[in-house]
Amino acid sequence: MAEGKDPEKEKRKIKSVKKMKAIMTKYYKKAKLAWLTRKKIAWITSGGPVEPLIAMNIIPVYPENHGAMIGASKMGVDLCQKAEAMGYSSDLCSYARSDISCAPAKGGPIGGLPKPNMLICCNNICGTVLKWYEVQARYFNVPLFILDTPFCHTQFTQEARQYVKKQVEEYILFLEKVCKKKMDHDRMKEVGRLSVEAQRLWQAVLDTAQNRPAPLSAFDAFFHLALIVTLRGTRQAVDYYQELLAEMKQRVADGIGAIPNEKHRLLWDNLPIWYRTRWLSQKFAAADACLVADTYTSAWCGALQYIDENNFLESMAEGYSRIYLNIGIDEMARQVIQMIDKYKADGLVMHSNRSCKPYSFGQLDIQRIVREERGLPSLMIEADMVDERFFSESQIDTRIDAFMEVVRERKSGI
Amino acid sequence: MKQMKELAGITGNPIAYARRLQETSGKKIIGYMCSYAPEEIIHAAGAHPLRLFGSGRNILLADSHLQSYCCSLVRGVLEDALAGNLNYLTGMIFPHTCDTVQRLSDIWRLNVPEGFHLDIVLPVKLDTADACQYLIDVLHRFRDDLGKALQTKISDDDLRKSITLYNNIRNNLQKVYELRKSNPDLLSGRDVYALVKAAMIMDRESYLTILQAVVGEMQKATGTADNKKNRRKRLILSGGICSQPDIYSLVEDVGAHIAGDDLCTGSRYFAGQISVNGDPITAIAERYVKRVVCPAKHMGNRSRAENLLHLVKDCHADGVIFMLLKFCDPHAFDYPYLKKALDKEGLPCLLLEVEDQPQAQEQMKTRIEAFLETLKTL
Known part of the structure; x- marks a missing residue:
């Protein structure tokens, strides 16, 4: 039987995928045509505050999302090597390397990102974005705004709160100056509410994976994440996630799982290995294991508790400072354990991602804490999110087999 | 110079020196790893600030906490701590630096039982008024936190005394560099290395005495020294830490x-002076804002290149050697643009990827020799 026509497979396909692809294609087309429509373009980091951009009618573009596309289309090695020829060490983040070389080469899956009018860098995810955006600010010779969110090792201090709040005010002034127009605060309030609504819906979508079988896996979440990253604050994102949530609820009602025979439930940590998501999902599915949740896609709704939807700008400082990657390892471990309990995970799969030091350093301690507190088996995969040269398929294949053996044994022992 | 032997011994084994200092003087020793550690505040609290470098032990224990793509400085220091080599530390402080040190702080807090632990979450950008205010606030908090941890009160007078001492040290180290600029034979490169490194390790009062004596001898020798060798090629070292004392002799050879x-671990450590007037904490913050930045901090998009070019001109240098610590992201990101800035001025440079531990001389020697050859043809 031809692959696409297998009714079993057809049944499990998420219908919203088509819509998401259409939305993202339209979004990139619109961004590419911004020069024609005289709209301004801002490049912004994935953890950055996009809402004021939406309120100012600026098109946000995400170099990290671009990096993910480059990885998924397996163009990473070539672009990374081009960056190395420019003098960038192969030890640097592969998102940064591939994006940096893409600009002069006009390469990559969409022929390079549209040229920015401004750069917005929030360092709540890493220090790498600061250096990366400095590189791009020099290359494009456009203004750079840095939202500096002090790291919350054990606390978010009063002075840090003051500092970030002041910067939010500066951010608005910066945008007003670049756009030569005032911010419409009523519109900003509306965007803030829509952003919170989209984040709640996204959390609700992820929550449906609490069901057995889980209607979606982390691999699906990696894909459907695109809108919550790029277009939160728009009506479009809210509408999309409402539809996706309805589809997931229907799947739950119909007992349709992300994989055919879900026996084991696993939690994924760190960024996806973009060029091997299909291989990995098939590998785990073949072992009847579903990655039911992950620490990565939930990061875009993890700080909801700090945000006041009726006072978005005021509460934004705390919300953006206390996201998953900007907190101490012990707090991260606590959140991982919460997810293990919530999604009833049988094991933990960690991607030790040489591109992402703030995400990866500390994983070994989180692994230990999870073992001590929940006795859960875990697997550490050494790889990179975009640069395939750091992926050893045969080694990882063997390690997944051995890990699944442990998961099965542990469960049969209980 | 006779003082140099003593300094070489101390910088060769800082851990042994600090342990001895703690045992003989009873001073509380506070560890740190970054040139943004406010040493003046630690000193004013009656404690001894000690900059940590890896001692070169094999990495065994740190492997359970940090992957292989972590820099050797951080892995090495964590290894020392986990092995109990640093158990004489009363406390460890972590000024916010890079992604790796940020996580080291967490790992340290969770795994190293000895001593108190303090984070100093400095701003990452230093070029706005709000960031400067935040920097001052953070240093105030550190002063309070440290006072509590050491059960002492740090007065403004104590701070001013410490600032004066450190200004004196910085001023004399600047004199050493200044004197050597016109006459490099006054002090060998290896001795300069030991002299600067000892400033981060030794009891600061004893250190100042030695430093002043060295400067005195250099000044005396200035008139008499043979200036003939001054037509030798002049190089600048650029990077983060330098734990390669051999590089100086290799270059001289x-x-x-x-x-x-x-x-x-060079001029960025001792650049600038701190005002003794007004609020001492604000004055300490001012020096950080005026100082040449570490690439993990933001001060405009081109300030590091401008500074490097200025330094090259000021020293009449013929070329630059970049000492890039493997896996050091902030420096690796800056290298291409710094190189480009040098290229534009026709200044050659050499990139050496280094570890926190002194490495085999042979390969480094070959590369430096080849680099010098290209310089001579220019």
């Missing part, structure tokens, strides 16, 4: 010398 540096 091939007929050149290091005329200046942009290293956080």
Whole structure:
């Protein structure tokens, strides 16, 4: 039987995928045509505050999302090597390397990102974005705004709160100056509410994976994440996630799982290995294991508790400072354990991602804490999110087999 | 110079020195790893600030906490801590630096039982008024936190005394560099290395005495020294830490010398002065804002290149050697644009990827020799 026509497979396909692809294609087309429509373009980091951009009618573009596309289309090695020829060490983040070389080469899956009018860098995810955006600010010779969110090792201090709040005010002034127009605060309030609504819906979508079988896996979440990253604050994102949530609820009602025979439930940590998501999902599915949740896609709704939807700008400082990657390892471990309990995970799969030091350093301690507190088996995969040269398929294949053996044994022992 | 032997011994084994200092003087020793550690505040609290470098033990224990793509400085220091080598520390402080040190702080807090632990979450950008205010606030908090941890009160007078001492040290180290600029034979490169490194390790009062004596001897020798060798090629070292004392002799052996540096274990450590007037904490913050930045901090998009070019001119240098600590992201990101800035001025440079531990001389020697050859043809 031809692959696409297998009714079993057809049944499990998420219908919203088509819509998401259409939305993202339209979004990139619109961004590419911004020069024609005289709209301004801002490049912004994935953890950055996009809402004021939406309120100012600026098109946000995400170099990290671009990096993910480059990885998924397996163009990473070539672009990374081009960056190395420019003098960038192969030890640097592969998102940064591939994006940096893409600009002069006009390469990559969409022929390079549209040229920015401004750069917005929030360092709540890493220090790498600061250096990366400095590189791009020099290359494009456009203004750079840095939202500096002090790291919350054990606390978010009063002075840090003051500092970030002041910067939010500066951010608005910066945008007003670049756009030569005032911010419409009523519109900003509306965007803030829509952003919170989209984040709640996204959390609700992820929550449906609490069901057995889980209607979606982390691999699906990696894909459907695109809108919550790029277009939160728009009506479009809210509408999309409402539809996706309805589809997931229907799947739950119909007992349709992300994989055919879900026996084991696993939690994924760190960024996806973009060029091997299909291989990995098939590998785990073949072992009847579903990655039911992950620490990565939930990061875009993890700080909801700090945000006041009726006072978005005021509460934004705390919300953006206390996201998953900007907190101490012990707090991260606590959140991982919460997810293990919530999604009833049988094991933990960690991607030790040489591109992402703030995400990866500390994983070994989180692994230990999870073992001590929940006795859960875990697997550490050494790889990179975009640069395939750091992926050893045969080694990882063997390690997944051995890990699944442990998961099965542990469960049969209980 | 006779003082140099003593300094070489101390910088060769800082851990042994600090342990001895703690045992003989009873001083509380506070560890740190970054040139943004406010040493003046630690000193004013009656404690001894000690900059940590890896001692070179094999990495065994740190492997359970940090992957292989973590820099050797951080892995090495964590290894020392986990092995109990640093159990004489009363406390460890972590000024916010890079992604790796940020996580080291967490790992340290969770795994190293001895001593108190303090984070100093400095701003990452230093070029706005709000960031400067936040920097001052953070230093105030550190002063309170440290006072509590050491059960002492740190007065403004104590701070001013410490600032004066440190200004004196910085001023004299600047004199050493200044004197060597016109006459490199006054002090060998290896001795300069030991002299600067000892400033981060030794009891600061004893250190100042030695430093002043060294400067005195250099000044005396200035008139008499043979200036003939001054036509040798002059190089600048640029990077983060430099734990390669051999590089100085290697460069000198091939007929050149290091005329200046942009290293956080070099001139960035002792650049600038702190005002003794007004609020001492604000004054300490002011120095950080005016100082040449570490690439993990933001001060405009081109300030590091401008500084490097200025340094090259000021030292009449013929070329630059970049000492890139493997896996150090902030420095690796800056290298291409710094190189481009040098290229534009026709200044050659050499990139050396280094570890926190002194490495085999042979390969480094070959590369430096080849680099010098290209310089001579220019």
